[in-house]
Amino acid sequence: MFEQIKQIIVDELGKDPGNITPDADLRNDIGITSLELIGMIMVFEDTFDISVNEDELEDIKTVNDIVRYIERKKA
Numbered sequence: 001m002f003e004q005i006k007q008i009i010v011d012e013l014g015k016d017p018g019n020i021t022p023d024a025d026l027r028n029d030i031g032i033t034s035l036e037l038i039g040m041i042m043v044f045e046d047t048f049d050i051s052v053n054e055d056e057l058e059d060i061k062t063v064n065d066i067v068r069y070i071e072r073k074k075a
């Protein structure tokens with residue numbers, strides 16, 4: 001799951017794959033803006049066939065948070 005998330009971040013946002021680790025902070029380490037995050041979430045919804053609640057986005061800070069969130073939604 002991590003590798004799939006990482007590839008989406010690289011492909012969709014053009015971020016440096018070297019900065020994308022499980023514990024990387026989305027904003028501080030990878031440099032994802034709020035607007036980019038919204039676009040990325042839309043890709044995750046389509047790719048993983050899930051629906052993301054906007055209120056839950058506040059809890060997503062790291063790449064691992066994304067992985068855990070998607071795994072919970074798909075369970």
